[in-house]
Amino acid sequence: MNWITNYVRPKISSLLGQQPREVPENLWIKCPETGEMIFHKDLEANQFVIPTSNFHMKIGARDRLTHLFDGGVFEEIALEKVPLDPLKFRDSKRYVDRLKDYKAKTGLEDSVLVAAGALEGLPIVAAVQDFAFMGGSLGMAAGEAIVTAAETAVDRKRPLVLFAGSGGARMQEGILSLMQLPRTTVAVEMVKDAGLPYIVVLTNPTTGGVTASYAMLGDVHIAEPGAVIGFAGARVIEQTIREKLPEGFQRSEYLMEHGMVDMVVHRHELKGTIAKLLSVLTKAPATEPVIQPAVAAEPPATVQPEPA
Known part of the structure; x- marks a missing residue:
């Protein structure tokens, strides 16, 4: 027991009539x-x-969408409800209670948010994984969201942009989580069969089953600087092959050097880069610059000499 902290300080504060200020964490x-x-x-x-x-x-899904869309304006796409706890899973706490906690913490229904809006004037559909919701893990709800994003893109004839960020499949849903890998793969093929661009932005981290499905099927793969991207963890790989991995292994810069990623783009430049790529892939006509007509300068007024 700390006598100064537990007795002296509260006594002095009460005498002075001061209440300790609460500082946000x-x-x-x-x-x-x-x-x-x-x-x-x-x-x-x-x-x-x-x-x-x-x-x-890491950045939240809604913050990501606000920075992506013109004026921060977007339409959030409604997602189908899925069974919350089909396996009645329980570890240190019940899965339904864990979901309830994350919903209250993030304000999201699950780890993927889908929205539609304009990106530098071009209508698109975007899907964002939020790592704050159970590590962005891929479960039935997240899989359904990716499928909904693809179907919305096809129905509205818009390009699909996906921001991947996940620790992998959600263990609390077992085989039902792994079934989302082929489902989302088929959904991506729907977008490609419709002749629509599909751009993937890989954020830190993008691992596990997500990299084994929709995250590595884009027409163009963009990665944020320093992002960890891979299927198995580096430690697991080292233990399996019994060799020391190269410096920067599984980082976005390393993957770009070895042809797994097309480009590494700073977050501040993502919007402009994606817009340029989509304008090329959709063959959107270039916007003609507005040229103001030249205004002829008026000749200087002639001053007549005054009569003597």
């Missing part, structure tokens, strides 16, 4: 690379990219 955020403390509002204004180290923090 997320007021300052620590950079995972440098340890630098960043004010949360400044980080949010910078799209959750650490200004000094350029480290890309």
Whole structure:
């Protein structure tokens, strides 16, 4: 028992009539690379990219969509309901209780959000995985969301842009989770059969069953800097092959050098890059620059000399 903390300090505070101020837990955020403390509002204004180290923090699904669509305006697509706990799974707590906690924490129904809107004037459909919801794990609800995104893109004849970020399949749903791999693969093929572009943005991390299905089937694969992308973890691979892996293995820059990723793009430049790619893939006509007609300058007025 700390006598000063538990007795002296509260006694002094009560005598002075002062109440201790409550400081929000997320007021300052620590950079995972440098340890630098960043004010949360400044980080949010910078799209959750650490200004000094350029480290890309995880970003929520709605924040991602707000930065993607013109004016931050988008239509959230309604998703079909799926059975919450088909296997009656329980580990340290019941699966239904775990889902309830994550829904309250994130404000999402599951790990994938689907929306439609305009990207630099081009109508698109976008799907975003939110890692904050159970590690962006792929379950029946997430699989249904990806299928809905593909069907919406085909129905509306719009390109599909997907932001992948996941730890893999959701173990609480067992084989039903693994069944989402072929379902989402078929959904992506629907988009391609309709002649519509499908662009995938790989964020940190994109692993497991997601990389074994829709995340690696894009027409173009873009990765954020420093993102971990792969199927099995690096430690598992090292233990299997009994060799030390190269420096930067499974990072987006390493994958681009070895042909697994088409480009690595900073988060601030994603919107413009995706817009340019879609304009090429959809053969959208270039916007003619507006040229104002030249206004002829008026000749200077002639000053008549005054009579003597």
